[in-house]
Amino acid sequence: MTMIPLAILRPCSSRFAASLFNQSTTRQFSSTLSRKEQKAAQPQTPATDSIELSAPVAYISESHDPWFNLSYEDWLLRNTPHEQPVLFLYRNFPCVVIGRNQNPWKETTPHHLREVGIPLVRRRSGGGTVFHDMGNTNFSIILPRLLFTRSHGAELVSRAIRERLGIKQCTVNERNDVIIKDGENELKMTYKIIQHRAYHHGTMLISSSLSELGKSLRSNSPNMQTKSILSHRSPVTTLNHYLPSGRNPIHHDEFIQAITAEFNKVYANGVNKKMETREVNSIWIKEPKVWKGVEELKSWEWQFGQTPEFTNLLEGQLSFGSISANLTARHALLISLTFHLEPLHNESTEKTMEKQNFLDSLALSLVGHRYESLEGVEGALDHQWEDEKWRERGNEVISWLRKVM
Template identity: 25%
Template sequence: MIFIENEGNTDPHLNLALEEYALRNFSVNHDYLLFYINESSIIIGRNQNTLEEINQQYVKDNAIHVVRRISGGGAVYHDLGNLNFSFITNHDGKSLNNFKKFTAPVIKVLNNMGLDAELKGRNDIQVNEKKISGTAQFSTGKRMISHGTLLFNTDLGEVANALNVKMSKIVSKGHKSVRSRVANISEFLKDPMKIEHFRALLLEGLFEESEPFESYHLTAEEWKEVHQLKAEKYDTWDWNYGRSPKFNIQRTKRFTAGEIDLRIFVEKGYIKEFVIYGDFFGKEPVENLENLLHGIRYEKEDVTVALKNINITDYFGDIQKDEFIDLVYGED
């Protein structure tokens, strides 16, 4: 495994661009590990409606970055007390949505530090029933990213201030607030340490069983291409905030695989706009489904026919096709 040096950059737009660039351009003959720490920012899941996930006025007043990532899942808050890790590997057809495989080495290092860490739910690492990490994945088909956050010394008050947390998520988690169910790793350590020391210990632990390892510094030309990707994608309003449809029907339901939020504009009985939001994880882009349903009659029979040859789990994970059709057409 090769460790990618991000040269201490804390700009979330640049770090997410670096991550995607490495995924799409680095050698398929190697696995890579990337660490990065971001300035105060909200990182939006690929399929989420940004304007409904953030406290817009608070974000503006406090100059908090808002950046969309390429992986699914929910919105997360980053600051200088949060360490992010990213494994970049080949996609073997079995690893997507296998969060245990990629969190296990992180959990082992945390256990060696004296923390009773374990994987809980879909994709969270917890210590004493408190969430200290959330993870997500994305695949190009041949390569994949498995990345996550590690709350080390984050300002947890800002998590609640900056995000709009939906009641459905609060109910599903069985907690009254975000603050009540998250914690910093530093709270569980016997001796205080800085995040730089924690980063070094984590890196040492992750490479313990895979030595020899090496660090890689991008060339000037590679950094130029990373900055170009940042400017053309991660700095743009269209990527970070776009996809705000006109709609007259909203259907939302939380499944085991995550929340699916549909915005449908029906005119004269036909679907004119169809947009899918949510914090689910899927390997296929939901835009394919959206396009498939454009222009058809808003009738259950027509929706069923349109989706006849579709494997719905490729888009959302563990839900059944009839469950999705019932959600589209408005039946519980």
């Protein structure tokens, strides 16, 4: 088992984390449950009574870099002791995070995200697409694999929101989403299981920009058919939309305090299992596997090349006629592409055929290139199409494809 580097075992000293140890919170932490009550609050599986858990640890990240936080989350999953309950909490700067087996062009519009400066990030766990910003707090609950249930993380979070933040309508639906009782989804839960460990990962919209969320999660590919996992689209809201009368808005610090206190209540047990809270700062982290993970998450091969096979039908009006493109891509590389040209009014059959032959040659030259970026592609083809007229038309088609893909 890899040991946790001493650099990250620094007690939490940040403003919000330090507030966990004020007098009020200390009373919350000391009001532990009885052994029977504590076991009842933990995941109920055949292994619940036989597994003796070690003291829990809460890690609170000061970084807002989504690649670092997701890589560090995966590192915690794989390198903390098997019997140790771990809570990891963090916020990211604005980004769109898709699931391991999702299609980025079906879930969002990547070139729009690039234009507005919002990164697209593919996480290592499954599940659907979510929007992160500084009004959204993310959490992971890491436990022994034999204690894994799909409902436990959602129940723990909803209980903290009801009992510690005062939003009594908060509950869990049959899909194990935390919701407000009027039916509006509040967060999504995703899961990852390895040999000895499993985690629940969730996102909590506290004061996120729902307008930015809506614009960021809009796809411009209505005709795309994909073998990827599709997100379950449903209405979302924020915690602060449901505040009790007279209550001040909830902030990240307060949400962290509520979740950490509830986690402590369920998994700590007096002096022998006192929970530790640790601050995580990316500047301190020297573990090579974390930074290798960051590089992998940022790579084209992971971000886009992980995409399952898909097909798409694109239609447009170009200077030389109406055109449609039927394509198939695997791992975000084009494996087949055909163009169909509608002839211009009163155009001769010979001219239409010449244009179609050009498009057929162009299509063949694009196979094997990356979807959307068409990296390394130029409009010029073989000697038959060296004329400037065909070069311009080739560039026009390629520019159109990059815009509509």
